[in-house]
Amino acid sequence: MLSIDCPQCGPRDHTEFSYGGDARVQRPAADCDDPTVWHDYVYARENPRGVHHELWQHSQGCRSWLELQRHTVTHEITQVRLAVGGSVSGGSR
Amino acid sequence: MLKSYSALAAVPAVWTGAAVHLSELAGLSIWQLDAWQHSERQVCELLADITGLDVAVGASAVSADGVRVLWAGPARYWLVCSEGHAKAYALRAALDVTHGSMNDISDSRCVISLRGPAAEALLQGGVAVDLHPGSYAVQQVLLTALGQHTPITLQRVDHEIFELYVYRSYAQHTLEWLIASAEPFGVSWQTQGM
Amino acid sequence: MIEQPFRLATGGLVDRAQAIDFVYNGTYYKGYQGDSLASALLANGERVLARSFKYHRPRGVFSAGPEEPSALLTVGWGTRREPNALATLQPLYDGLVASSQNCWPSPRFDLGAVNSWFAPLLSAGFYYKTFMWPGHSAWMRFEKIIRKAAGMGEASRAPDPDIYRKSHAFCDVLVVGAGPAGLMAAEAAADTGARVWLVDEQPRLGGQLNRETELIDGLDGHDWAARRVARLQKNDAVTVLANTTVFAAYDNMSFGLVERCGVLQHKPETRQRLWMLRASRVIYATGAIERPLLFADNDRPGVMQANAVRSYNNQYGVSCGHRTLLYTNNDSAYQTAVDLCSSGQAVVGVVDVRAQINPDLAQQMHELGVPVKLATAVQRAKGRQVVAGAELIALDGSGAAVSTVDCDCIAVSGGWSPNVQLHSMVAGMPGFDADLVAMLSRQLPAAYQSVGACSGSYCLQACLEQGALAGASAGDSLGFSGQAAAGFSGQPAAVPMAGKHTLSAVEAFWQPPSAKGKQFVDLQHDVCRSDIAQAHSEGFQSVEHLKRYTTLGMAGDQGRSSNLNALALMAEHRGVEISAVGSTSSRPPVSPVALGVFGGLERGQHFRPYRRSPMQAWHDARGAVLQEAGLWRRPQYYPIGGESLEEAYRREAAHVRQKVGIVDVSSLGKIQINGPDSAEFLHRVYVNNWLKLPVGKARYGVMLREDGMVLDDGTTSRWGEHDYLMTTTTANAGAVMLHLEHLLQVVWPDLRVRISSVTEQWAGMAVAGPNSRELLQACVTGLDLSNESFPFMAVAEAQIGEVPVRLLRISFSGELAYEVYAPANHGQSVWEAIMRAGEIHDIMPYGTEALGALRIEKGHVTGNELDGRTTLGDVGMAAMANQNKDFIGRMLMRREGLVATDRPVLSGFKSVDPSEPLQAGAILLRGAEAEVEAEKLGHISSVTFSPALGQHIALGFLQQARQRTGDRLYAVYPLRDHAVEVEVCEPCFLDPEGGRTRA
């Protein structure tokens, strides 16, 4: 089980969180009309075997969206910060 | 005024021991204050001004004279007081809409008090956060879950006294779970005469 | 009959003053307090307890612990019986009932034993090579027969009546295992002031100390252990649990523990408890188990671990045989000989494969009068049902003839295997240590320590020292200074003294002489040495292939006592080192765990929370039939008399159109939106325009996912300058909230908007029907409900019986209708007030079924239509989107596939015979025949009888629907061999101009 150190609430079991996937995708600008950019935003994903930048929401806690750096083999979490103002992601969550 | 109904009215009284006493704290008002990203300080100052409490930015909980301010998430606070408390209305009147908003969410939560030597162990059955007094101090508020499916707000009011704010629709299920879980310790639940 | 013929006259840690009655295979027996079921059965001379999995060979007790492969019994009776219980780990209690499994009529005489005649055919992987003929379904026929032979114990068919509980737990230092190493570790850690958990799976703490005879600080080992335990139990910061297995280690130092608290009763208050423990440091002190040596018929009851024989002798005061032969490749078995002799048992000899042993040992044996045969091996166990002798063969190459020894117990020691299952779950594979002849986990991350026998230290003194050091350093590393403990010097705790003894010298001995008869490597799965040879010759040579092909190590004991022997055999076949063969992975659980404990109290009705509406009590009192809606249960209809669903909803729906009805809509998601940028936010979230919604008005909106599919729809109303209330569907309430929070926090953090879920704050009810205005005007104060002052889509605050309520003039039913939102605690009384006021208007409550009928008549969509694959265009709302702004889904909704003209779109349908019902899930075809590959034109999504139209109608999706209006098609339902002729019509069946709504 993962333990995520929420900057607002302290270390919590990952079961209190909802996963949001790749944190590196960026919603294109409001005036962007390039379909490939939009396709990549919604469908193309980093999926590294190694450190992954990813979003989690503390949905059963303070409801903050967080950005984590987590290793996808050891599951070690090396950074947690509020996602506020940071990168964005797509799809319905 | 029309009658108010408790979400826990259907749960019959229980007495199998005194290690945990469960009761409903009815008649509380819960006001939710939300600040915008950069106005949290102003909102806290206002809260401090009107309640007379020492509300620091991000403070977990402060209380006095039946008025309580609880941290409820980033830049979000709950003012918990008795129903119709003048301070709540004063605060509402004084809050500048460019700093934040204030909503009455009293009916959205049911508040269950747990007291007794086994209260901590009982809650630990469902809460995945360390409740040992060394890590969870008196006054502190936790936004967490009971089991994997019920979000709750929990405050340790005293060493052996906890107050659990649970969504109203989950309240009866939660109380039934608490009573069943507390069986090995001995538990009492007194329905409010409503 | 003599009572307990194999019970020693004295000795053991059992309480002879407390005799215990128990039943085994229908017969009463006696044992003592402190016995395990295995020790009590052995004391009573019961040696054949079970039949083996594949060949139905007789089996008895092999070990004295959790590694037991053979003595699996069913314990308890009726719904409380537990199949496959380990007799070695089950403490005896008064009234315990146990029985043998996998045999008929009895373990001693078992008809299933015919299997062993076919043994050569049942070699490794035989089922892959046959049962394929005749015909394609040959396997199905053979399978039926094979399944009859499957399985060991029998599961109860009735629900498990016992209670299981779960709890989270936290500590600074977890110590797994309460042998000498674990006890010292726990004590030293506790002395630093850390919060410590000490856990052991045995009923009695002390580990090997209960089995051995070594002295510690001049005390008997078990006595020393008992004192340490007592001291630890006095410390508030220490939790000590017996009968508790740490069954798994997970990421981030979390552990699964199962406490068998009810193990001493047939009908306990709580049977077991799951502890979900998080520790900052862990110290593994899990000990080691003894491996067998291979020889022919080594599965005969009476062939046991030497250490188990010692344990039955010392801990339980039970003799495992009248004439015991020891067979070993290391020193530790000699301890068994010593202990047996000192309790007056006959040891017929020690057979040691080594050519040389420590002279002290030889001397000791000589003094005891125990003959030692060096460079000799046991080649075969004799005896048909139980051991009756042993055939020995000299290993010195002299070709010395085989000799025979009379014995009824062969106590075997093939060396020790450290218990590293937990270590390996997170730290990776253990490696082979050639000196210790064992698999060891050497490299553990800093927070993990391994001490005592599980780290390869078999000397008691070393175990104590390592434990003390590990405990202190764990506490230290967490910053505990030791102040909490009086007398703590900052140094490791004083280590008690145990008698020094030399380390156990062990010599690898993997290739026993071959002899006629099966040599069992994995006793529980009946995997033999020949199976391993066969796997090798067929190319199943990697450990994982070996395991999977032969099923070695895949039984309940997970090959604890067999894996290394098998790996060694494979290494030999392949001509490589054992270290090159590797080992299979260790997985949770370390030993089998009852499923019930994972469920805890979340069973039956408490499997998931039941979310109740504020008006639930009213619905219940009114006899509403409830319908599952996620975690909610909503009134589906309110039957009067013996009404059926069909009758009730038609009545309810008709009534709404004619008079007035009320429906509970509290489960709809409600989201409070505040802040100066709220309008802009809504404008970006919904496809339509939101910048100009005035205060006091509501608007319908549709939101998309970023991929252009409809996410949800609902109305949002504006209550103040910066104050909006959004409603969502019941099903999507959570998803929409998450979506909006994501947008606000991550995508557009600069928007000054705060949202919060207020679903629970408001009880919601819709009052609908031509009489609704008149009715509500009679009970609402503070608001003029006339069409002029409160038109369609207006919203306002008012009171009902002094309760402040919110009124919204919106309509899902297509009638003149209002939604009333009251603070939840007053929901029921407001509902009741409306019912009272409605009496003269003949108000009637209606459920979701009638609600469905009404909305289908209007062509309004719900989850049946918005199934996550629907575009705006599919539901005829493409025009609603404002393409001149950015909104979620704007770009991807334009993709080719989403705007293709052959997409089925929302349409209405009537059955051509108006009395013929339609069914949701039917497929639309041109013809009535359900022909395979017939062109599917669409499907029916929602159906109802429309009281207003007096006929059955439906909504659905149809290709080119608008061109097909008036066409006749078939709604085909091959699952029931059914087809209904339908006429295509507009999706809105009633009042398309909306006159009723606006009346």
Added chain:
Amino acid sequence: MSYSAFSLFRHALTGNRHWPRAWRDPAPKKRYQVIIVGGGGHGLATAYYLAKEHGIRDIAVLEKGYLGGGNVGRNTTIVRSNYLLDGNAPFYELSMKLWEKLSLELNYNVMYSSRGVLNLAHSKGQFDAFARRGNSMRLNGIDAELLSREEVQASVPHLDFSAQARFPIFGGLCQPRGGTARHDAVAWGYARAADQLGVDLIQNCEVSGFLRENGAIVGVQSNRGEIRADKIGLAVAGNSSVVAALAGLERLPIESHVLQAFVTEAYKPFLDTVVTFGAGHFYVSQSDKGGLVFGGDIDGYNSYAQRGSLAVAEDVITAGLAIFPQLGRLKLLRNWGGIMDMSMDGSPIICKTEQPGLYLNAGWCYGGFKATPASGWCFAHTIATDQPHPLSAAFSLDRFSRGYAIDEKGVGPVPGHH
């Protein structure tokens, strides 16, 4: 040598000492006509059908570990073709047809057991959705039966039909031809049959890079050296993103997630049907050894570690107890994880890629075991002919940009939710 009752008997007489190898253990050649990366079910099946159906015998299957050690060797073995969408249904039905004769085809008993797959419905809405699926299946020539509550009870009497059930059973959809197959036997059966057709099965051979000439992929780098080929097919399941990235296919529409599976001790059989409980994410069957094999939802975060968390075990087992309350006393024997290649719409990808010489087979989520025969069949076709097979044409990589996602669940581009 062919397996038969006779060969079993003959070998039994000689102590089973002379069974030949099931497949050779060749050293890799310098070049092949086709390389398949990944010795799981799909890779092996692809090699087999390339050799059998397309006459290409110069093939190597490169497997980084042992054959069948990936998801094919760790799945819950459910085989079915009960799909709603037209992009999926005919493909999985092809698979079903291949399953039905697979043991004979491979001369290896894969123990395909058509014991029926029963999906439970707990509300009218769910039931109607099942009906739509079942009707659609029937029209696609796939067997399906809609069961009332009573019919479900008659077929699986041990389910909880009491008033205690939190989500009472409303009815169900059953595919009688659905069932299970023996996971390992599928891998080994294809391996042995492919080997007999001359395919080189190379174990402990991890592909770590690709060789490129004139813009085309012409071979691989591996821990066993460079190996060249005209065409290279990737069938590496959970590792698809990683291996594809080595070949320059960055950022596939895939996330890798852990899915756990569970097996209990062996008990006398009492459950002869596969049962799935959608409301609680649980599916179960009882193996011929007597163990209950079951699984649930994914752990829910990107991972390449084949291990899961206690919380999911808790959740899955709790759901199991909700429909089978008598399971409480049965014991969990082992619990493991596998890495799912979760795609953006929950459907697979079988196609030629934009990199000349490179072919992709990925995105199987937790449903790729049942697809094994058809996946091999269609992927072999694609590699051999450079054309998509008609039944897998919908599984193209560009379906996302064109707006033709095949989203059975309707949850949108969130891999973890499929």
